Amino acid sequence: MMTMVRGVKLHFNGNGMESDKVILKRLSNRLKRLRLNIPDMTQKKAAQLSGLSERTIKSIESGESSMNMLSIIALARTYNVTAQIENLFPEIKSPMAALHGKGAVRQRARTTEKAKSASANLKDKPNIIWGEDKRTK
Secondary structure, three states: OOOOOOOEEEOOOOEEEEEEHHHHHHHHHHHHHHHOOOOOOOOOHHHHHHHHOHHHHHHHHOOOOOHHHHHHHHHHHHHHHHHHHHOOOOOOOOOEEEEOOOOOOOOOOHHHHHHHHHHHHHHHOOOOOHHHHEEEE
């Protein structure tokens, strides 16, 4: 679940709220550990094998730079972990299509009027009230 608080995206992960930057830093550290667990895999060698610059590898591993999908794929190939990347976005089959024996793939999302009105009601109410935001009588 994602919530915006004062312009910062926070994600609830069951243990609390995390910002996108915290998640990016954790993923950056995992990429660095992946590289370090491969014998003789320096940042320079990773850059040569992946086609990325050494500076890009350094900024990704430090969490200073967000990664684009092509960089992630290039590093996954270099570190031989493309299967794990595929698991991030598993193929989803429509339960209704499976029930009816159809293989149709949904092409776009449509919002119903009921969902639109529910969404509009949520926008008016803040999800989190901080101490300084509480109204005094």
